Amino acid sequence: MNASLLLDVQGASKYFGGLQANEDISFQVSGGQILSIIGPNGAGKSTLFNCITGFYRLDKGRVLFKGLDITNRKPHTIGKLGVARTFQIAQVISDMTVLENVMTGGFLRHVRVGDVRLKAEEVLAFTGLMAKGNYNAQALSVSDKKRLEVSMALAMEPELLMLDESMAGLTPVELRGMIELIHKVRERGITIIVVEHVMEAVMELSDWVIVLNSGRKIVEGSPKEVVADREVIRAYLGDRYDAVCP
Amino acid sequence: MRNITGKQLIVGGAVLAVLIILPLLIPPFGQHVVILTLIFAMCGVAWNIMGGYAGMFSFGQAAFFGIGAYTSSFLLMTFNVSPWIGLVAGGILSSLMAAAIGYPCSKLRGHYFAIASIAFAEIVRIFFNNWEMVGAAEGLTIPMRQESLANFTFNSSKLPYCYIILAFVLFALAVCRLVSTSKMGYYFRAIKESHEVAQVLGVNVVRYRLYAIMISAFLTSMAGTFYAQYILYIDPASVMVLAISVQIVLVAMLGGANTVLGPVVGAAILIPLSEYSRAWLGYKGTGFDMIIYGVLITAISMYRPNGVWGALAGVVRREK
Amino acid sequence: MQILAQQLVDGVLIGLVYSLLAIGLTLIWGVMNVLNFAHGEFLMIGMFLSYWLYTLAGVDPLFSIPLNAVALFLLGMFIYRFIISKVMTGPPLAQLVVTFGVSIFLANFAAFIWTPNYRFIGHTIFSGTWHLSGIILSVPKVISSVGSILTSGAVFWFLRHTRTGKAILAVEMDREAALIMGINTERINSLSFGIGSALVGVAGALLATHYYIYPFVGGTFGLICFCIVALGGFGSIEGAFIAGIIVGVVQTVGGYLFDPAYKVAIVFLMYLITVWIRPQGLRG
C-alpha cells in the first residue's frame, strides 16, 4: 500500500440494462498526481466519474478514498470527504452572482458568512475571476463558466478534484489559461483527475494516463507510453493525435 | 444587498411607522383588508422560502394553514389551551406533517412537486372533512372569550389583530432574511438550480429540502392559527381549499419570488385589489371583480414574470 | 357482486372520459412543459358551445364535435400565441401562474356573458340505457367512452404516422435536437396547444350529452386531470390514457368498497404512492 495513495478504484463495473458502461475498471491515484482518463466517445469516462462521485450506483467493485470505502455513498457525503467535481456542461447557479456561487461551495467547510466570503474571495483571486465577482453567473462566457465551476469546487477545499472536460470548446488562449490554472491547483497540493479530449492538455498535464474503450480499461501508463502504444494510436486516438502532434 | 445601511433603516422604519399608524385612521373594513393582506403576506413569505428560494413550487400550503388553524382551535376548545401555545403546537405539527410528506417527495421537482403538493393538501382536507373529533364538515366555531392578549381574543376592536399579524409578518421576514443570507439560503438556491449541482457542492439535498418545507410549514401554520382566532369559524371548505394555496402562490409570484420583500408587495397589491373590487363591484353579481383579477394575474405573469418587486430588484441589480 | 361489476364498468366509462381530457393536457405539458390550469375552463367552453348549438340551432351535441374541435383548436392557438408564448422564456413560476389567470378570467367571463345558471341538454339522439346480463350501461356514457377511444386512437395515429405528428413527438423528446434538425418548434408549440385544446373541445361535446353545464364546471374535472397526467408520466399519451382509466376505476370502485367521502382522497393517495416509487410516473 502506497502511503500517499489517495483514490483506489477496484474492479468498478456499471451496467445500464444489458449495456456495459464500465466493466471491471481498476486504477489508483496517488496524492499530488494529475491523472487523465481518455478514450473515444461512449467509452464510459463520464459514467466512471459518476460512479466515483456517487451519482451512479456501482454494480460491482469498490472505491476507496484515503483508505475509506466510499462505494455508493451519497454524492454530498463524498463531497464532504474531500472530493470535488465539475460537469461536462458547466453547471453553475444561474440566479446568483459569481461570488455567491463560490460562497455556496465555501459553506462546506465554514459556517459564518464572513469567513465564507473571505474564502470565496481568496479562491476568486486565485482563479482570476475576482473582477467578475458581481456578475450574474448566467452572463459568463463558456470559458468563465468553467473557471467558475473550478472555483466553486476549490471553495470546498477538496483533496481530490475531478474535472469533466473542462477544456472542451475553449479557444487556444483560454485553453492555455485553463492548463495554467490546473497546474496552479496542483501546486496547492490538490490531486486532480481529468477526463479530456484535448490531447495537447493531456500530454502537458498528466503524470499518468488511463485509456478506456467500450467500458474497459485497455492501457495505462505515462503520457509518453500511452501515446507510443500502437494499439491505442491505431484503434482509439488515430487521427486526433496526429492532428494535435504532427 | 447584504448589509442594511443607515438610510435603509430610516426608510424601513418610516414604512413600519406608516403601517403602525395607518390602521388607527381607517374604518374596520380597511383594517380587515390590512389584516387579510398581512395574513397572505406572511403565507407568501413562508411560501417563498420553499418555493422562491428552494424551487419547490408548492400548491398545497392550505394544508399547513389549515393544520395551524385546527390545532390551536382544537386545543383551545377541548383542553382550554391558550391559542399562543396552540400557535407553537400547530407550527410543530405542521412541520412534522411537512417532513412526513416532504421525505417521500424528495425526488419530485417542478410540476411533479406542484401536483404532489396539491394531492397532499386535498388528502388532508378530505381527512379533516370526515374527522368527527374536529367537527368534520361542520367545522369549528371558536367561542368568543374574554378579551385579552393572553386569550388572543379582541372583540371590541380590530387594532390588536392588526398589530399581532404585523408582528408575525415581521417575524416571518426576519426568518426569511436570516435564512436567505445564511448557509441555508445559499444551499436552497443551489437546490433550486439543480439537485446535481447542490450535491456536488456537498449539500444534503433531501435534508435541506426538508428544512425549507418545515420552516415554510411552520410560518404558514402560524398564519393559520391567527386566521382561526380572527375569523372564529373554520371549516375545511374555507381554510384547506386549493383556492388558499393558489392565492398564496399568486401573492409570492406576483410580488416577486426569490426576494425577501416580494411577497409582501404582492399581497399589498393583490389582496386589497380583490377585496375592494368585490366590495365595490361584487354586489352587482356580474363577477366583474373576478374578471379583472384574472386579467391582472395573466398580465403580470406576461409582462412582469419576475413579479412587480422582483422586476424592480432586477433593475437595481443591473444598475450596480 | 353484480353491483361491484357495475361499479367497475362505470369506473371504466368515466375513466375513458378522463383519459381524453388528460391526453390533451399531457400533450401540452410534454411538448412545452406548461401545466395548463385553464384546461377545465376550455372544457367548459366546449360544453357551452355544444349547448348553444343545441339550443339555438338544434344541433345534437354529437354533431357539434367537429365544430367544437375546430373552435377550441383556434382558441388554443390564440391563447398560446398571445399569452403562453410570451411567458415561455420567463421563469418557470410565471408559466405555472399565467394559466391560472386565464382560467379565472374564462370562468368568470363565461358567468358574465352566459349568466351563472345551470344548464342541461335534455334529449340527445342517444339516451336511455342498455342492459347487458344485469349490467346497466348508460347510452350517452357509452357513446362518450367510444368517442374518447376513437379520438385518442386518432391522436395516437396522428403522432406516429404523420410528419407533423412525428415532429411533435420529436420536440417532446428533445427540444434542442428538434430545433437543430430544422423543426420549427414555435409552430409545433402552438399546434400542440391547439390540438390539446381541440381534444378538450371533443370531450366537451361528449360530456354535454349527459352532464350539467355551468361556468364553473371546469373545476370539477380540472384537479383530477392533473393527477392523471402526472400519474401517467410526463407527456406520455399512453400513460395518460391508461392512468385515466385507472383513476376512473379506483375512484368508483374504491368509493363503493370503502367510503364515497374518501373517493378522491383514494385517488390522490394512489398517485402519491406511485410517484414515491416511480417519480417519473407510470410511463414517463
Next chain:
Amino acid sequence: MKMRRVLMVSAVIAMALALCAGPGLAQEKVIKIGALYPLTGNLAATGMDCKRGVDLAVQIINGKYDLNLPFAKTEGIPDMGGAKLQIIYADTQGDPKNGLAEAERLITQEKCVALIGAYQSAVTKTASQAAERLKIPYVCSDSSSPTLTERGFKYFFRVSPHDGTMARNQFEFLKDLEKKTGQKVETIGLVYENTEFGANVGKQEKEYAKEFGYKVTADIAYPANSSDVSSEVGKLMAAKPDVIMHAAYITDAILFTKTFKDMNVVPKGFLNMAGYIESDYLPSVKADGDFILVRSTFALDLAKKKPLVGQVADLYKEKYKIEMGENTARSFAAPFVLADAISRAKSTAPEAIVKALEQTDIPGDQMIYPWQGIKFDPTTHQNIYAKAMLVQIQDQHYYTVWPWEAASRELVWPFPAWKDRK
C-alpha cells in the same frame, strides 16, 4: 438605488392602504339594510335567486300594492315617516371570511342598521358573529343549519325552519303516511354532500330516524361537485332502503337524478331537498324529476288556498320572467320581518329593533308561507311556527302534498318505476 427601492415599497404599501379608506356615503329618509349573498362564483345562480326575492320584497314595501303583506298598501314605513328600505348588497363568494368582512363593512361603513341573508350557513355563521360583536340585528330567512340559533346570540333571528325541524317534518310525514294509507316504511338511506350544510342535514336526519324508529341502512357522505356519482348510487343500491333522502346543491341533484334513472333505482320514495328545488333543476332534468318529493317552505300551488301567494308569484314572474322558487321565497321574508320590527320600534337603533323583533308576531295570512305566523323563541330566536312542507314534482311542477290539509294534489306513492313512465 436602495433608497429608491425602499421608497417604492412605501409607495406601494401606502397606495394599497389608502384604498382602505373607501367611500362612506350617507343618505336620509332611507333605512339601510345590508344583504349578504354569494353573488359570484360557484353558487352565484342561487345567490341571484335570493337577491331577486329580497328585491321584490323591498319593492313591495317601498311601493303601493294591493296585497295583504305588511307595508304593501303604503309607500315605505308609515310609522317612520314613510321611510323606505334600501338594500346594500355584498358579495360573499360563498367564503366565510368574506361573510365576516362584508358584514363588518356593511355595518361600519355603509351604516346598515340590520343585516339579512348569506344563504350558506357557514357564511351566515361568521357574518352573524360580526353583527353580534357590533350589536346589529341580523334576520336570517335562508340558512338552515340548526347551530345558528343554538349559539345564544342576542342579535340573531331566524324566520325559516332549520334542518332539525325539517328533518323532523320528513319523519312526521312518513308516520302520517303510514297512518293514512297503511304504507309502511322501515329503512332509510341517507346520502348527503359532505359540507357544512349536508353533514348537518345528515346528522339531524340520523337523530330523528332514531327517535321515530326508522332504520338507517345507508349513511353516505360524499364529496360535493363530483364528476361521477356511480359509487354513491351503487352503495344505495346495495343497501336497498325504502326511502332515500338526499341533501345536495343543484349540481349533484342533477347528476344524481340522472344516475338514479340510469341505474333504475326505485325506492318507495325520494325525500330530497335544496338542489332539487332550485330554479334551474326542473328545466335541467325535465320529466326525470317527476314524483320526487322535496321539502320546502313554499310552493306556487299554495295560491289555491292562499291567493296572496299567487299575487306575489305573478308579480315576480312579471318582473323577472321566471317562476318564483323556494330560495327566492325564503329570502323574500326577511325584509318584511325587519320592516315590521322597525315600524313597531319607531327607531332604527339596534337595541330597539332587537326588542321589537323579540315581540314579533306576524299572522300567517300576511305571509306567503303555510305557517301559522312568525314569532321568535325568546331564547334561541328561532321562528317557533316555521316548518317545512313537502312538495312533489308532478308533470314538471312542484305541488304541495303534505301536510294533507295544504295539499293541492294527491300524493303519488310509492315512487313509480322509471321504466313504467311514458
